[in-house]
Structures are given as C-alpha cells and as structure tokens.
Amino acid sequence: MPRTVDHAERRAQLADALVRVAARDGLHAVTMRAVAEEAGVSLRLVQYYFDTKAQLMLGALRHLETRSRQRWADRLAELPDPVPPRAFLEAFLAEALPTDDQSRVFHLVGTSYAALAMTDPDLATEPFTLGIDDLDRQLADALKRAQADGKLAPGLDVTIEAARLISLSHGLGTSVLVGQRTVDAATEIVNYHLNQLFP
Amino acid sequence: MPRTVDHAERRAQLADALVRVAARDGLHAVTMRAVAEEAGVSLRLVQYYFDTKAQLMLGALRHLETRSRQRWADRLAELPDPVPPRAFLEAFLAEALPTDDQSRVFHLVGTSYAALAMTDPDLATEPFTLGIDDLDRQLADALKRAQADGKLAPGLDVTIEAARLISLSHGLGTSVLVGQRTVDAATEIVNYHLNQLFP
C-alpha cells in the first residue's frame, strides 16, 4: 500500500475549493480544472477522488449540507440547554439569513444548486428535502413548546408556522443576495414576524 | 430596405426559445446554438439580433420580465374595477406560485437568473429589483386600502406586510419547484397567511 491518505479529508478539501469557486464566480464557472487550481492540485487528482464531474457536483452538495448542519449544531451548542423557543427561532433566522460571510456563501451556492436541481433530476430530491425536513421538525417542536407554555399567539398552527418561517427566511435571503434588500431590512422583517408570533 | 422584418418580434421569438430551453434543460444548457435550433433558425441569426451571448441573456431576462408584467396586467383586467384588496392579494399569490405551466416556467427561469445575478454584476440590479419594487408598491397600496376600510387585522405595518408576502411567496415557489412541497401545501400556507391578515 502507498502513502495512505485520508480520502474523506481530501474530498472535503476539494469540495471546499469547489464551493469557493462557486461563491466567487458562480456555479456555472465550476470546472474540474478550476476546482483543481483553487485547491492547488492537479486536474488528475480531482478526477481521482471524484471520478466524474457529476459526482464532484453531488459530492460537494452533500459536503455543503454537512458543513451547514455542523454550523447549526455549533450555534445550538452555545444556547442554554432547555433553549427558550424564541431564542431558538432567533438563532435559526440569524443563521438562515446571509448575515456573515459563511452563511452568505452557503445561501448563494445552495440557491445555485437549487436552481440546478429544478431541471436535473439526479440532483434534486435527496440532499435538499432531507435537510429542510429536519429543520422543519425542529422549528415545529420549538413552536409547540412555546405554545404549551402559553407564550404563543392563540390560534396558530405550528407546522404551518414552521413552513412559513423557512419559506420566509429563504425568500428574504435571496432578495438580499440579489441586492434588492439590505440585511438590516431583512432582519427587521423577521423580527416583525417573530413579534407577531410572540405577542 | 430588405424584406422588412419586425426586429422586436424576432428578438421576442428568440427570447422565448431561450426561455423554453432554460425551462427544459436549465439555464446552463442555454447556448447560442441551442437557442437557434429551438427557434428553428441558423446560429448566425441569433448572433445577428443579439450580438453577443451576454446581450442574449440580458435581452431574454428583460423579455421575461415584460411577459410577466403582461400576464399580471391580464389577470388584473379580469378582476372587478375597484378590486377588493383581498381578491387582489389572492390574485398575486396565485400568480406568484408555480401553479400552472407558465408561472412554473417563469419562476424556474427567474430563479436561475437570480442565481446568476448573485455573482454577475452586469445582470444584477436592473431587471430584478425594478419589477419587484413595483409589485411591492402595488401590494402595499392594496393593503393600505384594506386597512382604511378596517378589514385588516389591527397593528399591521403595510409596507412590511407587502415585503413579507413577496418573500414568502418566492420562498414557497422555490420549495415547490425543488420538489419539497406540493402546490397544494404551498397554497394552504398562503391562505393561512391571508387569513391572518384578514380576520
């Protein structure tokens, strides 16, 4: 056997390089050569770890989703343990909106992938829906807890509210990235929304 | 002069062909040759009417926006003249969600363009923000009228509500196109939202 190298780590490096290229120049500018150069390796190496471009794209998408979960878990770890529902939702919204550079990159590249997935059936269902469904459940749980504590406005449907929060934050995120709204304006809207839920 | 031909119409035909290709195979599959073939003309003709590819892309985006405005105006024309605010908002949401094929195409291609615009400054500001800002105003006006008539829930900020409606519908639209939600589920959410505004 040769200089045994951690494949998972190498693939992660390449996936990160892809994300950097996509965030800077757009997902359409992602080529195997561009990824290789960004990662500082030869073209052949990219071929070696991701046989084909389709697998490279898919692998990077999965990697992006993993990174995002990690980031979300880290943020949750900083909150007090029985986390107050409203603080939980605020954390989610802060994470979902492109406030800092990392979430900006995530939203930008994620949206580009989503656009791809709309016409490419190989990409579509798996990595997207799963992550969001999970988030959906977490948000609904937090809302349910708030409702049980009587902190929520009366007559709300928690599952619909969860879906509404996700859709709203996603729509706001794109509007920010497209330059239509500032981050502050978007934040004002989500605060307004939260204030309607928590009177 | 030669066989005088309506330039605007020819460009519209080509733009439509581009949109068809983008809706079927994705915006990344749009090439000058693909557009030419889809429109049933020669490659050179596409070059003739849109000198460069960048202009073709921009022209098609503008055309898409025009088509969308036209569609919106047509729908408004079918409503009674002092249109009831709630009916107005329902019309907007029905139009914004990818319910029929035309709005599906519009949302799909529009989202792909939005993803492009996030990294391509030449595409960004103009055609997007303008159309949405206009819509924003119309929605805020309708809400203002409803508020003046006392039909709205108390304590609502109409400009924020307008922005919320647009962001929500956009986020829901993408979730539908990505296969995460059905159209019916999305419709249920927007109805729920409207019911909160109009008690």
Added chain:
DNA sequence: ACGTACCATATACAGCTGTATCATAATACG
C-alpha cells in the same frame, strides 16, 4: 430597373470542457 441596405446561411477558428491514457513516485507489507 437596379443597386444598396437589410436579412439570412454556411463554415471556420481558437479556446475551453470532461474524460481517457500513459507514466511515475511513494509506501506498506510479504
């Protein structure tokens, strides 16, 4: 009538793309 301005086609070209091939370095194990 006719040639000039416009519309359209066919084809060429250089560059980039994904993929395949050939070659080579490095190392863990028998």
Added chain:
DNA sequence: CGTATTATGATACAGCTGTATATGGTACGT
C-alpha cells in the same frame, strides 16, 4: 528488500462554445 498497491503527474483527444468571416438572397427607394 522488492513488489504490489495507492497516489499523483503530464498530456492527449474529441466535442462543444462563443465569435468572426465570407457569401448569398431580397425588398424597396430612386
């Protein structure tokens, strides 16, 4: 210690891309 296995490199190739060139037709103003 040598050899099979893994990891990297250099390069070739066919296809597609945007753009440029060269050429043909056609309707009108004069």
